[in-house]
Amino acid sequence: MKNRRDFLKATGLLSLGLAGSGALEGYAAEPVSQKPRVQRFNMSGYAAPKLDKVRIGIIGLGNRGPSHLGTMRQIEGVEIRALCDLRPERVKAANRRLEGTIHKPTLYSGNKDEWMKLCEQEDLDLVIVTTPYYMHANMAAYAMEHGKHAASEVPAAATLEECWKLVETAERTRKHCMMLENYAYNFFQMLTLNMARRGFFGEVVHGDCAYNTSKMGNNFGKSVYWDMWWLRLYGSKKGNIYPTHGMGPVCQIMNINRGDRLDYLVSMDSNDFMMKAKAQELAAKDDFFKPFAEKEYRGNMSSTLIRTVKGKTIMVQHDATSPRGPHTMIHAITGTKALAQEYPLPGRISKDLNGWVSKNEYDAIVKEYTPTIVTRMSELMKKSGHGGGDILECWRLIDCLRGGLPLDQDVYDAAAWSSIVPLSEQSVLSRSNSIDIPDFTAGAWEKNLPNMDIMLTKGGTTKVLG
Ligand SMILES: NC(=O)c1ccc[n+]([C@@H]2O[C@H](COP(=O)([O-])OP(=O)(O)OC[C@H]3O[C@@H](n4cnc5c(N)ncnc54)[C@H](O)[C@@H]3O)[C@@H](O)[C@H]2O)c1
Secondary structure, eight states: OOSHHHHHHHHTHHHHTOTTTOOGGGOOOOOOOOOOOOOSSOOTTOOOOOOSSEEEEEEOOSSHHHHHHHHHTTBTTEEEEEEEESSHHHHHHHHHTTTTSSOOOEEEESSTTHHHHHHHOTTOSEEEEOSOGGGHHHHHHHHHHTTOEEEEOSSSOSSHHHHHHHHHHHHHHTOOEEEOOGGGGSHHHHHHHHHHHTTTTSSEEEEEEEEEOOOHHHHHOTTSSGGGHHHHHHTTOOSOSSOHHHHHHHHHHTTBTTTBOEEEEEEEEOOOSSHHHHHHHHHTTOGGGHHHHTOOOOOSEEEEEEEETTSOEEEEEEESOSOOSSOBOOOEEEESSOEEEOSSSSOEEEEETTEEOOHHHHHHHHHHHOOHHHHHHHHHHHHSTGGGHHHHHHHHHHHHHHHTOOOSSOHHHHHHHHTHHHHHHHHHHTTTOOEEOOOTTTTGGGTOOOOOOTTOOSOOOOOBOO
16 A cells, blocks of 8 residues: 555545544544454564665654754764654754754655655655654554654554554564654663563562653643644543553563563543643633633543553553652562662662662662663763653664664554553543453564663664764
8 A cells, every 4th residue: 555545545534534634633532442463474573674874754843853853863874864844944943953964854844744745755764753642653654654664752653543553564564663762761761671681679560650740831831832732632532641651661671562461451530620720710811722721631640550461560640730840750660579669769779678778789789780771871861851761762773773673662562552542541431441452462472572672782883973
């Protein structure tokens, strides 16, 4: 299926009149689809042919796209060959940052379907998708259909059908589809991953995680996000609409899709005690906010409990409203022999009933378990966003593509972690009933091997330019 019209037909976008827009109205709650699938090809551990140069196109140049542009242009072997945003001024601003460099991108803008032309551009290897997240899956799938690897911002999909579409498209085209979960590359997350792999926790039993951070200022800001899309999401969805930052690292630690898999969840939302009130307060002074004052917002606190097939549990929260100073990912790993927790900062570890280990012992554990990726990249991590996660995720992606190596996060991770978005909503809408989580690997999870190579056993040869 190469042609634009076929693609739109197959995705149902044409009949909905949503081609290219990813309009929020088309993103409705869906019935849970549990149809059994057969794996066409196992993308877990898949290594695509080596690329000497990685020629990149970026779709979406709001906040996150330019951040990836700045990071990617520092990495050896990268050529930025295409830029796209609906808004021409965003494309021009991004392009100005590349003046006088080796990067000479083709520019696409001014039309909601221009991103398709970027995906069709012949001389690209990788398409990075940084638009509002309910557009990600269609854009990533279309890029794969046109022979490109896809790297999507988080979450990679907003509906269950989109999760399956990513899996099926990646398996059929044998193109990578990585969700850029930068928090998987945070120091404490990688430290605890290494500790888990080396048996420090004994059996990992439970993980607590979250993305709890006040976004009231951003979400009600008139010019922070394109078309107020985050506020529209909070005003139309239920459940955890941003689960992957917390969950991704915990799933890596629990070997989800590689020895275990997510089985079912229950989810509960509090009421909204803040967003509608804020919208009404603003609407009283400013007509711009009148449509937002009518909306029923997602509750302030969303909590989801997930059980794995092997009987482990994960608690994942999302709170974007409470007036918290400190942001928290919680990131607490509980095992049969030890536990570790990063938030509140600083990180701490316990091995017995005597409380947290002393500072000296903590430092010794950190020294012993810090993975090679951190020791190798620590200086660059200090200069990069999100605790160094931004540079590491981009560098690993490019290094693996250039070295012909499997990626740290594959399409099954993207689908499983993102599926919490629609499935938590299903649970909330059914009075917190339990909802099955599909096996996106179609049984291959039992034999798949862990794939986040934090010890850099292979590769690691790509340089990062200053
Ligand atoms: N990993 C992280 O730490 C992190 C941080 C910030 C954002 N994000 C993710 O990045 C994504 C983008 O977020 P953002 O803050 O940059 O949002 P944004 O609103 O600032 O940017 C989105 C851009 O997409 C453009 N766009 C909209 N429709 C388009 C279309 N049809 N074709 C081309 N461009 C289109 C808009 O003009 C806008 O410039 C989101 O999915 C978000 O979850 C991740």
